[in-house]
Amino acid sequence: MSGKLKDLRFKVWIAFLTILSGYINAGAIRSFSLPVSHHTGNVSHLALSIGNKNSEEVLALIFIILAFFAGAFLSGLLFHERKFALKKRYGILLMGLALIFFNLAFFKTQVPQNLKTSALSFAAGVQNAMFIFYGDILVRTTHITGYLTDAAFALAMCIRGKKDKFRFFIFYSLNILFFLGGGIAASLIKIDSFFIISAGLYFIAGLYYFVMRKKGKI
Template sequence: MFRHKGKNRTFLHNLRLATLLSFVAGLVNITGVLAIQTLTTNVTGHFAFFAEEIMKHNYSTALTFFMFIIFFLIGSFTSNFLTELVHNKNPELSHVIPISLEILVLFLIGLFGNYYELRFLEGKIIAFAMLFAMGIQNSLVTKISQSTVRTTHLTGLFTDLGIELSQLFFYKKIEEIKRLKTNIFLRISIITFFFLGCLLGGFIYQELKLQTLFVAAFFLLVALLYDYIRLQFFVIKRKTLNH
């Protein structure tokens, strides 16, 4: 799911990556909305709010929205920096540290977030941390899939989906139609699992509050363990065949 890159990646690898991490993004998104009334999986809306507050001369509030954008950027930078750093020594494990960092951030928010009354300052800190985590995820997924999969926001997905649906009326070659249908299925899968993450997360939030993020962290941990177990299986299999 994470280890295969470039030509070694298949549609199934991207589908597994897309469905799992879009589900996680949905969980994080609804948790941020319900807990601190903030979108925490993308920064598109924050640019509009930033500009609005500048026009109103509410510079402290504008600064908050600017920092939302910056923390997402820092998350993306950190993710790719760590990936490149580890890749030079152990390419097969280059994804482990960024995903582990995301798990740690989500776990710490869930662990300590509910101990605060979510007043202005605490709410901002939680939003910064969640946007940082989603920046990590979006950067890692984009790099691994070579921009085929994006899991934290849907604007580009709906754009691509609209383009590809329209192309079905014009592309006639079997190979082109097959490729289009594959891409459409992938886009719809991401959108569906993001929605399911939001929906399930909303129900879980009623009971767990910010600890809903434990669920998101758990799914990421399962993904890491799944990849590790598969890696060990193929290593053992290769050694067996060589002997």
């Protein structure tokens, strides 16, 4: 029973991070009309902005694409060993993101828009590249296009006789729904409170991680 409880705590943490990603991305779209958790569309948007010689859009898009890269790069430095264990750096990283958003909420009238969108994209990059394994599944909490692909592929394998792949289909499908749920939550809040709520959610994610770690997931 103890092992099942620990596993449940870990699943809740992964779900919470995915909900948080959906919330951040939808909030960024509401606030700035720009997604920050995925960048296929942003690169295409950048190409169109360059073609249309819209220098303001070009600059904004370059900022958020590079910020996502920088966030993923930071996670790469911290988790370069590619061995998952409940180390303090996961919680510290989430608390650090909370601090960034607390400052953005406090100084929101003084912070340029490009810096705000960059901070959101940086957080998404950090989170997506955090090296998290659930069993033999590599978790990417902002990578919904990948989850859609993987869910479809797992279902196809299941239909072709590999019944053990059904759990992959369930995992990916649930996380797509969690991301959707986070986006719905962002659509319901007062947009002026977006950054302070983001800060609070990242703080909760970090605090929950430390509690989970103390109770000994592994």
